[in-house]
Amino acid sequence: MPSGLGHTPGLRPALSPAVQSLALATIPLSKTEVEYPAIQAMHAASSVTNREEVTAWRGSRPQMVAPQPSGRLFPLHPQAEDQLPQIPIEEVILRRGSTRHFAQQPISFVQLSTLLDRATRGMDADFRGPKGPPLTDLYLIVHAVEELPSGAYVWRNDQPALELLQEGNFRRAAGYLGLGQELPADASVNIFFLADLRPILERWGNRGYRAAQLEAGLMGGKLYLAAYAQGLGATGLTFFDHDVTACFSPQAEGKSVMFLVAVGRSAKQGER
Numbered sequence: 001m002p003s004g005l006g007h008t009p010g011l012r013p014a015l016s017p018a019v020q021s022l023a024l025a026t027i028p029l030s031k032t033e034v035e036y037p038a039i040q041a042m043h044a045a046s047s048v049t050n051r052e053e054v055t056a057w058r059g060s061r062p063q064m065v066a067p068q069p070s071g072r073l074f075p076l077h078p079q080a081e082d083q084l085p086q087i088p089i090e091e092v093i094l095r096r097g098s099t100r101h102f103a104q105q106p107i108s109f110v111q112l113s114t115l116l117d118r119a120t121r122g123m124d125a126d127f128r129g130p131k132g133p134p135l136t137d138l139y140l141i142v143h144a145v146e147e148l149p150s151g152a153y154v155w156r157n158d159q160p161a162l163e164l165l166q167e168g169n170f171r172r173a174a175g176y177l178g179l180g181q182e183l184p185a186d187a188s189v190n191i192f193f194l195a196d197l198r199p200i201l202e203r204w205g206n207r208g209y210r211a212a213q214l215e216a217g218l219m220g221g222k223l224y225l226a227a228y229a230q231g232l233g234a235t236g237l238t239f240f241d242h243d244v245t246a247c248f249s250p251q252a253e254g255k256s257v258m259f260l261v262a263v264g265r266s267a268k269q270g271e272r
Helices: 037-045 051-057 089-095 109-119 171-177 197-204 207-229 241-248
Strands: 073-075 136-142 151-156 161-167 189-195 233-236 256-266
Touching: 089 207, 109 189, 109 207, 136 171, 136 207, 136 241, 151 241, 171 241, 189 207, 189 241, 197 207, 207 233, 207 256, 241 256
Parallel strands: none
Antiparallel strands: 073 161, 136 151, 136 189, 151 161, 189 256, 233 256
16 A cells, blocks of 8 residues: 655655746736825735744644633533534535624524534644644624523633523623624624734734634634524624724733624524
């Protein structure tokens, strides 16, 4: 049986022939091009340009210790393996979209637990292992989840459980945090991804911000798929960065917002 790629003993394979430029004609993406120098500068400042930088990137991850819980804990109750929807992933991907209107109706705690359980199972990347703790923390504003008081929560990766930070009706606050839109106010739950960038940047430099963004984006994508697999709706949203951090402080003090996903039951316009 042949060895894996890169581990074949003996003779090396012949070098591949030189690849000539195709120089294919391309169609402009838009009639006019708008350049954003700050984005280009950020991309350059967070790139690795030589072997030494790549070597320094790999290795140990930053030490990130979560504070001890001080609020009421709600252990997750995800669906068992034999109870999960038996829908092919291809069908879920085709079904997945961005919900434009949410009905102010509850989802079950089992559904929310399944969302969090499936979205936070880790990933195999060069900045973290599949079983290591995440770089980002999940903070939730719960409006309508059965068996769960409305309020602000933080997800405890080490439990796993949701810790209640403050009980109350935060629909109006959630709408404001999501740039004044109705979607986060009408959803059943809003899931914010926040990261403490201080140890991340200290360990990895500017490129650490990319890692935190990538991790949040991948977990957000898993939330999307898990929502649509369970017959729910979801949408990613923008937000007022500093106000989101203030909303969940003092627990989230010093953290930066990476991503926001609103989840709930989809509704046609006029049925909210």
